[in-house]
Amino acid sequence: MPLSPAPISPLLSLHYLSRDTGPPHAAPAALGAVRFGRTASPTSVLEIATPVLGQTGDVLELWQTDQPVRTGTQGLLHYAMTDEVLFGAICIPDTDSDVGHYPGGGYDPLRPSLLQQASEQVYLAVFAALESLGYPHLLRVWNYFSGINTDTCGMERYLQFNIGRQDAFRKMARPFLADAPAACALGTHSGGLQVYFLAAKVPPLAIENPRQVSAYFYPDQYGPRTPSFSRAALATLSGQCWLFISGTASIVGHQSVHAGDVRAQTEETLRNIAVLLAQANRAADTRDWTLAALQYKVYVRHAADFEAVRSVLDAHLPPAAVRVYVQADVCRADLLMEIEATGCLPVPMAGV
Ligand code: 3EB
Numbered sequence: 040m041p042l043s044p045a046p047i048s049p050l051l052s053l054h055y056l057s058r059d060t061g062p063p064h065a066a067p068a069a070l071g072a073v074r075f076g077r078t079a080s081p082t083s084v085l086e087i088a089t090p091v092l093g094q095t096g097d098v099l100e101l102w103q104t105d106q107p108v109r110t111g112t113q114g115l116l117h118y119a120m121t122d123e124v125l126f127g128a129i130c131i132p133d134t135d136s137d138v139g140h141y142p143g144g145g146y147d148p149l150r151p152s153l154l155q156q157a158s159e160q161v162y163l164a165v166f167a168a169l170e171s172l173g174y175p176h177l178l179r180v181w182n183y184f185s186g187i188n189t190d191t192c193g194m195e196r197y198l199q200f201n202i203g204r205q206d207a208f209r210k211m212a213r214p215f216l217a218d219a220p221a222a223c224a225l226g227t228h229s230g231g232l233q234v235y236f237l238a239a240k241v242p243p244l245a246i247e248n249p250r251q252v253s254a255y256f257y258p259d260q261y262g263p264r265t266p267s268f269s270r271a272a273l274a275t276l277s278g279q280c281w282l283f284i285s286g287t288a289s290i291v292g293h294q295s296v297h298a299g300d301v302r303a304q305t306e307e308t309l310r311n312i313a314v315l316l317a318q319a320n321r322a323a324d325t326r327d328w329t330l331a332a333l334q335y336k337v338y339v340r341h342a343a344d345f346e347a348v349r350s351v352l353d354a355h356l357p358p359a360a361v362r363v364y365v366q367a368d369v370c371r372a373d374l375l376m377e378i379e380a381t382g383c384l385p386v387p388m389a390g391v
Contacts, residue, residue, distance in 0.1 A: 183217040246273060254268055287315070
């Protein structure tokens with residue numbers, strides 16, 4: 040399905056562009072642009088090696104604004120900011136070399152893997168930059184790295200990442216339980232640890248899913264440190280209300296459900312998203328958060344499952360709702376797909 044650009048919102052807007060869609064209607068300044076495709080350049084945070092499904096060419100995720108933009112770098116971190124919102128990106132290039140490194144025995148946290156060290160380093164750098172630039176509140180974080188389900192140094196790499204991430208939140212006295220940012224964490228084919236994010240001067244409102252145990256309270260069967268993210272975040276930016284729905288998968292309680300059944304996983308994921316919309320409506324005292332108000336990025340583990348996932352989404356989502364599909368590994372080996380969603384309503388909301 041060709042992508043149709045969402046209505047231009049001058050202050051901040053999100054577009055998923057592909058060869059099929061052409062350029063956006065207007066050409067406001069880019070705050071950030073992230074390319075999803077077959078390859079990553081080894082050092083670029085903004086080229087993510089997750090092949091696009093169902094379309095030719097790459098997909099460009101473009102964050103735009105018509106506000107004045109200032110850009111800069113701080114160490115490895117690149118940023119662009121308006122008066123209200125900051126887009127940042129950071130990459131630690133060489134974490135892929137943990138793959139294939141098996142010293143034998145269990146993981147030794149006192150000899151952290153390159154990925155654990157990189158994860159902590161990235162988040163420490165992000166928090167330091169946000170403090171010094173005056174945008175202290177993380178709204179949404181996108182995390183990508185290779186071999187997410189691979190065991191190296193005696194532990195699955197996603198769990199190594201969770202240790203480094205949570206350690207950084209703790210060291211910087213950041214909320215890593217309630218009030219953690221919305222996020223996702225996906226496996227790429229190459230490219231080191233690549234993280235991009237949006238931050239603001241005012242804190243978002245974190246939203247949880249009553250059907251799911253909060254990720255930051257997952258039991259320790261899922262690793263020594265819990266993942267530091269909220270299920271969704273609501274934020275008012277320039278008088279518009281943004282909803283960032285984290286990567287959402289076929290998890291009920293804390294357990295993956297429908298192992299091996301990608302259609303049932305997709306339906307369960309949509310039930311979780313529907314509940315998050317209801318929670319967002321309750322929090323913002325509105326009924327305007329609907330499936331039609333969102334744009335979707337869909338991660339499919341096996342390219343062969345793409346048509347099945349797409350047909351379930353086509354049956355449930357309004358045709359005009361933009362969705363892009365990429366092939367990526369999901370953070371639990373039994374999850375076959377994951378969906379993130381982002382939306383903007385043109386009005387501020389009570390209490391947000
Ligand atoms: C889950 O619900 C699926 O580690 O940042 C979803 C969203 C998932 C974010 C993260 C992980 C993350 O646990 C995985």
